[in-house]
Amino acid sequence: MKFVDEAYIEVAAGHGGNGCASFRHEKYKEFGGPDGGDGGRGGHVYVVADTSLNTLIDFRYARKHEARRGQHGMGSDMFGAAGDDLVLKMPVGTIITDADTGQVLLELLKPDEKLILAKGGDGGFGNMHYKSSTNRSPRQKTPGREGQRFNVKLELKVLADVGLLGMPNAGKSTFITAVSNARPKVADYPFTTLHPNLGVVRVAASQSFVVADIPGLIEGASEGAGLGHQFLRHLQRTGLLLHIVDVAPFDDSVDPVAQAKAIVQELRKYDEELYQKPRWLVLNKIDVLDEAQRQGIRQQVCKGLKWKGPVYEISALSREGCETLVRDIYQHLHAAKPLTAQEVEQAFDPRFDRDAAASVDD
Template structure:
């Protein structure tokens, strides 16, 4: 299925049904009084976060979504039926914003989460509502209220704990295939990855995290060069970024330090908050460097790159160093998850126990 992470839709909740003007016409009841019922409410439009979906492609072909209007009220105290609601299934991680103003209205972050994105109009009042001591035969009624109508922009940001960052052919797809259940396309040419890939990395029983492999970046990506900045947004929700660097490029004229600095510069241009995220350095393809000179080359890279954070030496192809990287990432992600959980409230009766 084609990956689509942006779509525009028009939605319209149902209008409310009109109220009814009616009077009783029964034998032996000369002044039966009003019995016009209320109109039914219009149908709502709901959005559901469906964990089985991973793209917004369906909304490219079906842009207009309308709920049914409520039925009109009728005589004999009969209210109109409510219009049927409609449910729009969207991937987890979808951001729903106003297409004209850009204001973010809703975010679907939890699987199974359901949000009303357009409210149906209330039904109008029938004349039985207007009966009073001084108005025994009212002929008033009110029309139904219109349902909400919106032009929306849907934007999908991949939900992942860890994001892989790096130049094309840095080995991101090979690494995610080595440590997770994802099977991305792998080849020896740039831009093998054309859309984000998600993989679940299992460290142990009930111990796992989600890693996202996004398309490789090049200099100028923040302005749309290469595959553009549209994929950088998929890194915004991650807890830690793994900056993957090809330490042994085939072309001797390519400087890994210059490439790494270019990636960091693109992050800073695109989003400063993304630039400030924890970023770990992962030096890949160390299996292609002689053991005698490996340590010297790593030290030279770190010194010239002026990096002071965690450094990991791995080979995604041979899996060398991958276990240590996975365990360190899990410990970091898990500690952040624990810190984000609200502290359990203690019952006042047991505070002194």
């Protein structure tokens, strides 16, 4: 299924039914009095957070969504029926904004959350509503009120605990494959990841967190180079960013420090708040370096970036160093008690059924 994280639609609640002006007509009842009923309420438009969805593609082509109007009132004291409500299912993490004013109307942050987006109009009053001791044959009736109508922008921001940053081919997809149940496309050329992937990382039997892998950034992304900044919004709700740096690029002329600096600059250009999020440096592909080379590249990268935060050395391919990194991430996110060696070993045991966890891959 194609990944779509933005759409524009029009939603309209139903109008209320009109009231009825009617008088009772019955044999031997010459002056039966008013019996016109009220109109029914128009249908509401609801939105529901559906965990089985992870894209807005359903709304890319179906642009107009309208609930039914209420039934008109009728004679013989009959009120009109309320219009049928309309329920729109959207992925968890969807933000609904008024496209005309830019005001955020709703955010779907919890699974199965159901919220009202547009209210249906109230039904009009029939003439029986106006009868009194001084007005025994009222002919007044009122029309139903209009339902709310909005032009809205739908924007999906995935809900993840940890986000992965890095240049194309830095090993982000390999890393998320090694530590989670996600199975993104992995290949030896840039931009194999074309849309975000989510993976559930099982630290222990009852302890887990969610990692988001987005397409790699390149220098000039703010001007639209590569895939630009279009997927960085999916990192705005994360609690921790992992900046993955390829310390053994295929091209010897590529400078890991320059690449790391370019990512930091693009991140800051996009959103200062995202730039200020906790960020750890992860040096990947250390399995092709000897001990002396590892120490040298670590010092080179940290000095070039003036880095004072946490630094991890891993090999996503051989999973070297991944256990320690995953354990520290979980403890950072949840301030959990230290995991025992047995719990960590169980989580990374090949016999452990990692796929038993519910997958939220795209």
